[in-house]
Amino acid sequence: MKSEIIFESGDHKWIVLGRDTSKKDEVIDTNEYIIVSNGEAMLLDPGGIEIFPSVLAEITKYVSIEQIKVIFASHQDPDISSSLAMWLDLAKHIKIYCPWLWTGFISHFGMGTDFILNPIPDEGLELKIGDKGSTVFLVPAHFCHSPGNFSVYDPKANILFSGDIGAALIPNDAPLYVDDFASHIKYMEKFHLRWMPSVGSLRQWVRRVRNINPNIIAPQHGSIFVGENVHKFLDWLDNLEVGKWEMGAEASDINKAVWMKWKK
Amino acid sequence: MSQQLTKYRSDISQVFKLGVNILNNARALKGISLDLKLLAVNGIVQAGKIGSSQGQSLITLSGFLSDLPIQIAPELEDLERITTDLARQLTVSLISIIRFIFYSNALSISLDRLLIQSKSSFRASDFKILNIQELTKLSKNDVFLKTRDLDKENIEQIAQVNIGISENSRLMLDKALDLLSKAAAKIENLKRNGFIANYMGSNILIESSYLTSDQQSFQALVNNIRNIVNRLDTNLDSMINSIKDAENILRSVMMANQSN
Ligand SMILES: [Fe+2]
Numbered sequence: 001m002k003s004e005i006i007f008e009s010g011d012h013k014w015i016v017l018g019r020d021t022s023k024k025d026e027v028i029d030t031n032e033y034i035i036v037s038n039g040e041a042m043l044l045d046p047g048g049i050e051i052f053p054s055v056l057a058e059i060t061k062y063v064s065i066e067q068i069k070v071i072f073a074s075h076q077d078p079d080i081s082s083s084l085a086m087w088l089d090l091a092k093h094i095k096i097y098c099p100w101l102w103t104g105f106i107s108h109f110g111m112g113t114d115f116i117l118n119p120i121p122d123e124g125l126e127l128k129i130g131d132k133g134s135t136v137f138l139v140p141a142h143f144c145h146s147p148g149n150f151s152v153y154d155p156k157a158n159i160l161f162s163g164d165i166g167a168a169l170i171p172n173d174a175p176l177y178v179d180d181f182a183s184h185i186k187y188m189e190k191f192h193l194r195w196m197p198s199v200g201s202l203r204q205w206v207r208r209v210r211n212i213n214p215n216i217i218a219p220q221h222g223s224i225f226v227g228e229n230v231h232k233f234l235d236w237l238d239n240l241e242v243g244k245w246e247m248g249a250e251a252s253d254i255n256k257a258v259w260m261k262w263k264k
Numbered sequence: 265m266s267q268q269l270t271k272y273r274s275d276i277s278q279v280f281k282l283g284v285n286i287l288n289n290a291r292a293l294k295g296i297s298l299d300l301k302l303l304a305v306n307g308i309v310q311a312g313k314i315g316s317s318q319g320q321s322l323i324t325l326s327g328f329l330s331d332l333p334i335q336i337a338p339e340l341e342d343l344e345r346i347t348t349d350l351a352r353q354l355t356v357s358l359i360s361i362i363r364f365i366f367y368s369n370a371l372s373i374s375l376d377r378l379l380i381q382s383k384s385s386f387r388a389s390d391f392k393i394l395n396i397q398e399l400t401k402l403s404k405n406d407v408f409l410k411t412r413d414l415d416k417e418n419i420e421q422i423a424q425v426n427i428g429i430s431e432n433s434r435l436m437l438d439k440a441l442d443l444l445s446k447a448a449a450k451i452e453n454l455k456r457n458g459f460i461a462n463y464m465g466s467n468i469l470i471e472s473s474y475l476t477s478d479q480q481s482f483q484a485l486v487n488n489i490r491n492i493v494n495r496l497d498t499n500l501d502s503m504i505n506s507i508k509d510a511e512n513i514l515r516s517v518m519m520a521n522q523s524n
């Protein structure tokens with residue numbers, strides 16, 4: 001697993017982890033982010049249980065486990081939430097935040113531990129990293145991917161963590177930062193067309209993010225958008241017609257025959 | 265994942281599978297018990313048709329036979345309860361041990377990184393990271409003399425969590441071992457009942473050989489009894505084998521965690 005500091009200013013930094021070459025091929029590659037602020041750390045979308053050992057081993061290069069105060073889960077998917085109980089079992093002082101909509105569901109990943117989840121209300125939350133760290137904002141992103149979904153904005157670094165919005169299924173040797181936006185689209189398009197259900201919610205999220213005006217948008221999969229590419233990305237999203245799925249006429253007919261058979 | 269972790273993981277999965285086998289076999293016994301009951305009733309009916317004193321002794325023998333399933337029933341219920349508890353206990357232990365394995369794997373990756381960094385010739389596989397004693401002194405090992413405090417703290421923390429899980433797992437596996445030996449005791453009782461059924465069958469065969477008619481139907485009855493007892497024995501033997509295998513693996517797993 002690789003890791004790199006993507007922002008550093010005084011006692012405040014962002015580290016990205018990812019491109020885990022030791023994981024099984026069928027496990028989707030994920031980015032994990034750590035914000036270290038005044039010696040206290042927040043982990044964003046910590047990755048699934050399969051890659052938990054690699055993520056933990058990589059994180060310990062930068063912070064002590066004791067320094068991790070908060071873990072944020074943007075939504076319920078297993079590539080985020082299946083490892084949460086392992087983190088909490090490792091350090092019981094950690095506070096895990098996830099959308100209120102999913103607390104009951106994510107609790108199924110408790111693995112026999114004392115698994116306490118802090119619900120994020122629909123309208124979002126201001127969250128302080130530990131006692132001494134700075135404050136970040138959990139920005140609503142519902143129905144942009146999951147019906148209970150949040151982004152994280154860190155004003156000090158001017159970075160927005162966007163979860164699965166901006167996710168791209170990239171080859172292993174793709175650059176950490178998007179360099180040519182036009183050629184990056186092919187890695188994102190299918191993901192967004194299939195995993196994003198609502199045009200209206202997406203447009204609202206884009207408007208929200210334009211107001212925030214971050215310098216970096218950091219997604220959970222794929223490369224990171226910086227500067228000009230942030231705007232190109234938001235423009236692209238604004239023109240994307242997501243949430244549409246139609247079965248081809250031929251497949252529809254075949255299935256109709258199957259359904260009729262089931263009915264008998 | 266390192267070799268020792270892979271072996272540990274496959275051992276635990278194996279015990280889990282054995283637990284499920286034992287439970288399934290215990291449930292299948294109910295069907296066998298019912299078959300035996302039907303046969304015994306059949307024997308009484310047949311014996312009743314014979315008017316002579318020989319008919320009376322066959323009725324008595326078949327009566328003994330029909331009592332057997334009634335005696336077996338509570339034993340079977342106990343066995344099913346014990347094996348259900350066992351499967352549950354093994355599942356809970358398995359989940360806890362899976363956590364142990366994930367932490368061990370993280371520890372192993374971290375140790376390798378630090379050892380490579382410090383140009384040591386040792387690797388994580390040279391440490392018995394499954395072992396409580398080794399985990400206790402891991403971060404204080406001389407090879408980590410020049411390692412940063414941050415790294416030593418993190419190793420210490422992961423090791424401590426695993427010591428906790430390991431101690432807890434030991435209690436859970438002790439309970440599993442206890443349930444395994446309880447199941448084995450019940451199985452011995454059931455085997456004894458199977459032996460008695462066979463013995464009754466032989467007596468029925470002897471008594472019916474004096475009959476001038478109906479010999480064949482009693483012969484068929486006894487054959488059926490023997491078939492059922494054979495099925496019972498096969499099932500019980502398979503359970504005994506699974507129990508022995510599970511006990512052996514559990515003891516070696518516990519040994520890996522505890523021994524020096
Ligand atoms: Fe997702």
Ligand SMILES: [Fe+2]
Nearest residue numbers: 077079164220
């Ligand atoms: Fe994802």
